Amino acid sequence: MFSMATIRDVAKQAGVSVATVSRVLNSNGYVNNETKKKVDEAIQQLNYKPNAVARSLYKKTSKTIGLIVPDIGNPFFPELARAVEDTAHKKGYNVFFCNTDENAEKEEHYLEILLQKYVDGVIVASNTLTAEKVKELNIPVVSIDRKITAEIPTVVVKNKEGAQKATGYLKEIGCERIAHLRGPHHIDNANERVDGYLEEVGNEPWFESSYIVDGNYVMKNAIQATLELLERHPEIDGIFAANDVMAIGAVKAAHRFGKKVPEELAIIGFDGISMAEATTPELTTIAQPIYDMGTAVTDLLVKLIEKKPVERTFLELEVELVERESTRKQNNKGGR
Amino acid sequence: MFSMATIRDVAKQAGVSVATVSRVLNSNGYVNNETKKKVDEAIQQLNYKPNAVARSLYKKTSKTIGLIVPDIGNPFFPELARAVEDTAHKKGYNVFFCNTDENAEKEEHYLEILLQKYVDGVIVASNTLTAEKVKELNIPVVSIDRKITAEIPTVVVKNKEGAQKATGYLKEIGCERIAHLRGPHHIDNANERVDGYLEEVGNEPWFESSYIVDGNYVMKNAIQATLELLERHPEIDGIFAANDVMAIGAVKAAHRFGKKVPEELAIIGFDGISMAEATTPELTTIAQPIYDMGTAVTDLLVKLIEKKPVERTFLELEVELVERESTRKQNNKGGR
DNA sequence: TTCTAATGTGTAACCGGTTACACACAGTAT
DNA sequence: ATACTGTGTGTAACCGGTTACACATTAGAA
Structure with missing residues (x-):
């Protein structure tokens, strides 16, 4: 040796x-x-x-950032993580990678370790983190995908606008009874998407609150929820699911229920994950610029770390409607 | 401050x-x-x-490992990464996370940085790494998913056996002309899967080498390759794709070609990624115990780092046939 | 010629932990 | 009484970089 x-x-x-x-x-x-x-x-x-460790000790900076996500297995996060890592690397930083499962204790524990390891900043996708805790850390923290508080720099997308776009699009192609498969109540972006949906159809004569059903952003649950929805409201001809994974579940449920997608039931998702292209029919969705979001937060964080000037600390990125096979103009009914 | x-x-x-x-x-x-x-x-x-940095400096160990993958966006790796991170965390280690895009320079660069940061060991999924380079590092390195050389501890699955299982299963359910959509020639596991396929059908009277077509483990390419395959060999009634992503591509191609899956064409994949459950029909596949593989390499690496005794440094894990909708007993033909 | 500024290099303290070694004291064995 | 062992604590060196400060030399300005 x-x-x-x-x-x-x-x-x-x-x-x-x-x-x-x-x-x-x-x-x-x-x-x-x-x-x-x-x-x-x-x-x-x-x-x-x-020896980078010796250098870190004296310089009190490690050229390292932490990335805290709920679960890299959730298909939204790999692409995000990729962008973060790419951008960090370009700027000379390495990234520590942590999964919290939305568990507050685990999150706090990770933050402590990261702090002890001298990370220069942290990117966090969390809804358990509080503003005080962040202040205690005394290092820059930025939030991705979810806004925690006004004080913490954040990168999100225009959720409400995207939801309006999705719902409006379903109306446009001729859907007359549009349901919403919503995300968890405790997650901000889920509520915003509900808002966007309501903005579009809340005042329709046919609308009633039972058109909104609870989902938790995972597939299995969404299948069940959609099955129950179709049972209760066989008349619906459009579903806006608050994320792609649930939309895929909805497609499966429709299939089991015997409703043809898109002919009898149009389904649109939200996120733009790559899995949405694996399905048959391929999923129409409101695509978030996931990679760009990762680039943007990382850029933001590094600027904060290096005390460079930052224009805005709250970025709301645009979403984009990606038309694929799960929705289609429906002329069979006497559209408006 | x-x-x-x-x-x-x-x-x-x-x-x-x-x-x-x-x-x-x-x-x-x-x-x-x-x-x-x-x-x-x-x-x-x-x-x-x-302060963990100060401690590291003196102790010459950082309680940190590196995880090098080609691309976390590749659906095989998030689950693996999750397992590695979970296990590492349990044992008191943090993980640095790097994407190399199979680029040798990038990989070498990362290894250098990791070394300077005093990582205690590295887990690597690579086919560009050489044994000499590993030796230069002077820290434990373990390989996952791909064997590099005999000297480097490795965790893989029984690729050949899995491929035999897949191909044999297609025969069992009555397929009489079985093609193989193979992975890249420079990747070991792809070649092993070809071997397994050949073992099963290489001696069949109908077999000819044009039943094996090149793929590169990505969907788009697989669609094109399958389309050409079906054009050339409309008689095939089974496809074994060397990974799930290509299998999904094959399903799409079959759909476009007008072949019904599984009635006219059975398709089986390899990997067991979660995306395979998103498709319609859901994909039959040879599932690797991805999470277990991650746990196993990390355990192995930590043992090597901590100089604990290790039973074996070459682990070949079992694969499992997961029957879903893309294959089905075919009675319509006069099966054997 | 003298003063000043720019160039070039070395010594030693410092970052914040860990630990070898020294030392003191109590209790027990001889 | 003496030696020895176990307990408890402090001093200072050490890990491997960075840098403040001191100092020397040379070039250019006054």
Whole structure:
């Protein structure tokens, strides 16, 4: 077993002081060209790699950020994580990766560890985190996908607008009874999507609150909920699901129920995850710019870490309607 | 702005030396109970959290591992990553998370950074890494999903056996012309799956090599390849795709081609990703125990890091046939 | 010629933990 | 009484970088 070369080894080898080696490494301060050459040679010969931990200790910065998500298995997050990691890497940061399962204790525990490891900042997708806790951390924290409080910089999408777009689109293609498969009550974006839906159909003569059914953003539950919905309201011809995973569940339920998608029942999702392209029929959805969101939060966080000026700390990105096969113009009924 | 309390602050507050505080923190050495109480109080009062970076520097271990995958967006990896993170966390390790896009330079770059950050070990899913490079690192490295060389501890599944199972199953349910949509030639597991396929049908009178078509583990390409395959061999009634993503592509292609799945064409995948449950029909597949694989590599790595005894350094996990809707007994033809 | 500024380099303290070693004291064995 | 062992605590070196400060030399300005 052999041990890594240190800066003192390099200094000795090059016949200079450690300060000089450090200056060469970081290209700051004055260094004679000849000296630099000697040092570079020594570095080469010893295959010297500076020790980031030692540097962190003195500089009180680790060039590391934490990424806290509920569950990387949730298909929304891999793409987000990818964007975060790509962007962080581009800016010279590494990312620590944590899954909390929306569990407040686990989250707090992770934050503590991250703090002890000197992370420079944290990106968090959470609805359990409170503003006080964040303040205690004393490092920049940004929130993605969910807004926690006004004080915490946040990147989200225009949920309400997207929901309106989705519901409006169903109306446009001729749906006359549109249900909504909503997300969890404790999640902000779910409530906003309900708002958007209501904005579009809340005043329709046919509307009643039983057209909104509870879902929890997972497939299995959505299948059951949709089955019950169709049982109760066989007249519905359009469903806006608050996320793609539930929309896929709704497609499956419709299939089991014997309703043809899109001919008899149009289904639209929200998110734009890649899984939505795997289904038959492929899912129409309100696509979030997931990768861009990841890039945006990371950019924001790094600016906060490096104390660079930030224009806005609340970014609301646009969503986009992606028309695929699960919805289609319906001319069979006497549309308006 | 205020700064974190250090061990010296705690020592002063408690009226003891730093050594004693350290002993209390790590519960080693002798500490009088009264003294311990005083120290604990001081820790409480100052809200002291030990600095992991300083500890790392002295101990030459960071309680951190690196996880290198080609692309977390690839649906195989989120579940794996989840398992790795869960297990690592349980054992007191954090995980740095890196995407290489199968790019050797990027990979090498990441390894260098991880090394500088003092990671204690690395889990890698790669086919660009060489044994020499690993040896240079001087820290434990384990390989997941792909075997690199015999020297590097590895966790994989029984690819050949799984492929035989898949192909055999298609025969069993009555398929008489079975094609294989293979993975990239440079990836080991793809070749093993071809071997398994050949084992089952290579000697059939009908077999010819044009029943094996190239895919690259991505959907779009698989759709095109399947379309061409069906054009060339309209007689095929079964396809074994080397991964689920391609199998989903094959289902789509069949749909476009006008072949009914599973009635006219049975399709089976490999991997057992959750996306395979999103499709209609839901995909029959050879499921890898992805989560278990993640648990197993992480366990293995941690044992190597902590120099605990390891029974075997090459684990080949079992795969399992999961029957779903994309295959079904075919009685319409005069089966054997 | 003298003063000042720019260039170049080294010494040692520092970041915040851990631990080898020294030392003191009590209890027990010889 | 002496030696030895177990308990309890402090001092200071150490991990491997960074940098404040001191100091020397040279070039250019006055």
